[in-house]
Amino acid sequence: MTGVLVLVGTLVLGVLTGTVLSLRNGRIRRPTMSGMSGMSAVSPSDPAPPPAPVVDVLTPGAVTLVQLSTTFCAPCRHARAVLSRVAESTDGIAHVDLDITDRPGLAEALRVLRTPTTIAFDDEGTELLRISGVPKIATLREALAPHVRLTE
Template identity: 35%
Template sequence: MSGTGVLVLVAALVLTAAAAWWVRARDGRVRAAEEETVGGPTAVLEGLGVRPGDADLTVVQFSTAFCGPCRTTRARLQHLESTRPGLAYVHVDAESHLDAVRELGVRRTPTLFYLDRRGRLLGRSSGAPRPDELTAVVDAHTGAPS
């Protein structure tokens, strides 16, 4: 193999590693609402039956039937909901609500939206959220577990 070939191979490996690191670092991370470009998600979510006024924090999860991380996230959120009285969890089947998926800019599952009691969007995450980060967000808005 020539020196140019080795150089091209090394460059491709470095770029692939950098891209993989970037994707992994962003996967499941909760982003604050001010970083979002999606306009008016609260009305769309309320059209799906979400009632943020019923809890201190409402977490809306968009998922699909074939998504493994969606099942794990759903189980984790259901457990948190049972131990934190100020948390409401709403599951939305993305395949059955394609108009809402388009309006909200849901590109992958699971995608979670975090709403306060007034219906303000606090943030969102795409991909499986990290368990410690998800628990921290829930505890920050609902208080310590009972």
Template identity: 40%
Template structure:
């Protein structure tokens, strides 16, 4: 293989890696629809809030989970009809496949009936979280 061809292939791989990294970074923390998922309150060993519940999926080794925990607790404490529960996937790995959790933190906005109305992978953007709660 010629040196020019090897450099061209290496350059193409670097460009492809940067594009994929930027795309993943832009998608992190954005609001997604909940699809047809329903959250079972038994999985969080607690009751759902009257209007909505912020369900945070985390693990013991998650570096960003404490930041999200503080943010969601603050948001939930500002409204009486809103609850925040945290599910540790370290102790409940079966839930990651049931709810299709591929990364932590992942946050669900669940309405009072258990329907997942919004989903955030990574650290939720505050304005997107506010919009999701307003839609419930």
């Protein structure tokens, strides 16, 4: 009987953990200093500029979606497809993929705990939003709308 209870408890815990992780995947978080409601917030970005590898890839006059990936990250391919599609179909948005496999310092500086993580920066290096996991196109476009002119 004890073994059955342990098994049931383990299964329930596994299902709950999977559900929570699934709900968090692709969720968009914005810095709290932006004052936007309806989205989960992250702590305000430091006033310091982003690390040099990020500054080097920012596109002047555009919002740059900086995707942080690792070599063996399967969801990173799906995120890359979504982000590329949004960037190609929207004026004022660029997409860059940075491999952080051998750059743990960059991941630490950007407070990245998992891949894929995408951070949207304006052309001055200000963090606009952050996504852990694979974003949904409609949700991403809605979140970017205040920062760019969206076209279909």
